[in-house]
Amino acid sequence: MAYELYYWTGIQGRGEYIRLALEEAGVPYRDVAREKGDGVIETLTRKAQTPSFAPPFLKDGDLILGQVSAILLYLGDKLDLAPKDPHQRLWTHQIQLTIADLVVEGHDTHHPLGADFYYEDQKPESKRRAADFRQQRVPKFLAWFETILTRNPKGPAHLVGDRLSYADLSLFQIVEGLDYAFPKLMARIGGDYPKVRALHDAVVERPNIKAYLASPRRLPGNEDDLFRHYPELDV
């Protein structure tokens, strides 16, 4: 039975971290809301014994599992996208959780007062939060990724060990998001993190990812997504 992904239509969003794992593995899956509309998310949540607080969630037979990091923990084992060694497997998960934290902070640059106000109603606040994000947070996160790539005893081609894991795919997606939302910032500081960029570029060249990125399933970045390009926030 094909995996079923439930996530909002119209954006890459948090669903993209799941899509990248499924696409890299080359397994069949259904992107259910894209087939049937966003309403299926609420329909399944309303009756599930394990309802997710928010999408994305994955349905695999009788398992309904939410939270990106938990889904990737599960798929990492099933799709052979994580190390089998228990400590290495947890380290991969820890990296994913840190990426998830960065995703929240990226979103909050344009919604510092919360998701229930429009961006247009929090523009001055967004400018202050985004300045902090550009000047303090992005360099801190990218430096951490560069450090752990450098300290990987198997070399800097992957975040964990000497094989691709879902964490590598997620770091690729983070760089995609930062490049999209903060092109000026990344032009200025991106070169300071050559191993991060090299990993991003290597992921782009993987055959299944390359085919996915060229397909209509890969939506372009847009201003409903988590990472948004507002030029006034990228000065």
Place this chain on the structure above:
Amino acid sequence: MAYELYYWTGIQGRGEYIRLALEEAGVPYRDVAREKGDGVIETLTRKAQTPSFAPPFLKDGDLILGQVSAILLYLGDKLDLAPKDPHQRLWTHQIQLTIADLVVEGHDTHHPLGADFYYEDQKPESKRRAADFRQQRVPKFLAWFETILTRNPKGPAHLVGDRLSYADLSLFQIVEGLDYAFPKLMARIGGDYPKVRALHDAVVERPNIKAYLASPRRLPGNEDDLFRHYPELDV
């Protein structure tokens, strides 16, 4: 060898979710920064092959593991504070990840523009963000906890199955944080979530937790912590 917890001194913070699991299990552990000062956090991070982006992290022999949810995933197995069934174990983890999201949002009520500005430099913004938190987010999260307690086929005494898990301890801690930071809000709406309150109250009565809460190891809430009581944010 005793578990070693590394976390900032002076607050409950994110370290508390780890402490509660260790205390409930009654295993020996060292709260290393409280013994030696916050400097040990940086010292260990600087040389670790798997450095955490931020504390808390746990050292268990040669394992150094960060991210609260990952630490609890690990300790849940070791301390028998999580179900062994794989799906139930993931569900417990998913609940913990959702609690972690709520912790971030609780913190952001007093730091909507980011952690690098003082609260005093973002008070008007905090008022707007806290209003959204009180009116939209807290009710949404508490309703979700109440729902999953209600839907637990083993009854509402625990979040998962019919035994205590680390998720129950973490939900207790969330209620403690909300009671401390938003007493007026909780007086108004707390009664709408009786199963959540009952679980909180049952955790308080567990012998090891009761002893812990009465010990000097349990720090009181304060305004350096994640949940802070600023009366102007609890109107």
